[in-house]
Amino acid sequence: MISNFNLNAVDIYIITGASKGIGKAIAEELLKDGNNQVVGVQRTSSIKHPNYRHQPMDFSDIDAVEHNLQKIFLPYSDATKLVLINNAGVLGDIGYIGEGMPNERFEFVFDVNVVVPAMLMNTFLQVYSNHPAQKVVVNVSSGAGKYPVDGWASYCASKAAIDMLSLTVQKEQEMRGTGTKIYALSPGVVDTAMQENIREADAGRFSAVDKFRDYKANGELASPEEVGRKIVNFLYNTNKYKEVIVSVRDM
Template identity: 60%
Template sequence: MNNYIITGASRGLGKALAEALLEDEQNCVVGVSRNSTITHDRYRHQQLDFSDIAGVEHNLHKVFSPFDDAQKIVLVNNAGVIGEIGYVGQSKNEHFEFVFDVNVIVPAMLMNMFLQSFQHRQNCEKMIVNISSGAGQRAKDGWAAYCASKAALDMLSQTAQLEQEQLGTGVRVFSLSPGLIDTEMQEQIRESDAAQFSSVQQFRDYKANGALVSPEEVAQKVIQLMEKPSLARGVVCSVRDF
């Protein structure tokens, strides 16, 4: 069997990815998020709120099964939040903690547990795909916590890949920018105030002009990378590369 752990599987890209993978009877999916929206024989949901670190620490082990007969085990850190859009100096202090907990701290804990559990597994392909963003490399006003969190995810991925190479485990780690996806996150961006995000009109135009890609289409790109890692130009990569 191929075993996939996908965070943020309740909607958006994560849900589209889980549903696409479940079409293949060789695949099993564990979805992790606050809400459960998929019912399938080969799907298991683990409810976790990534903004509740104490709760995550207590329950994280429940995400990981032994996956004894696995030929392939993949962790997809997809859950993400942009948080309240606004300038540094005008934001609530809790905002930074919230965005970092969901976008960096819990993904790092999941990577840590995944590697502890599976890095030395023989005869099994092991991969971590962290869903990042171009915002991790290009500053956008009003998005400081989000941009910084995705930059952190990129470096976390690069460092983990370097370590796995030094250990000779064969684990592949990617930080994949998925492009502009037509999800609730984009809805939230379009609703922001121009005084808090100067490019808001550009994002409204993306939607109006059909520039957003469906989650299903992006899910196929993620699957392409998982099936053929050589498509990526490096650890930090983009769906635009392939």
């Protein structure tokens, strides 16, 4: 519903996966500033705020995503800044390839982590191509896209794809001289439901499970709120970040 939502907002932030974890923390930090309007795109909603709009969407249903894209990218003709944060992501089944992994799970991980972020970025750039606002796309990536983690093959591959998608689209934006900035941002190790899922894995299917259990036991996980603050500070200062691949660890 868009009844409380000001279509003449100043700065528009479209965030996927804003119902929990890192995405929710980013949304709540942004909503502290009355000039910001946030659109959360995911299956469920947990934020109630006059400047927040929920767009329900299940990223594992590509046809439904395609048919509802126009509900996300409204004209926002008075926006001075338009930001898309592709944050929603899934780890998928933990386990070794060739050891009982159901084939249909690959499609699920890639749809949520790669195909829908690519569709949203494509539509965002197309719909707002003539919009005079400052435009930024942040694709949430992971260290796991930069080195192999046994048991996480499809997740690692999906995040590597996010990095290369971001690098390529940034190159295209530079070649077109649009001024639009594209980032692939790694949030670090954050205390969310995704980490709970990781800690529950069987060591026979994921050799590093004890390391992740120790992170929690030793209080070494960053809180979503702390990471959300750092990411929002980054969003307010993107002119300082020239590289496409960025990490919250350096913020």
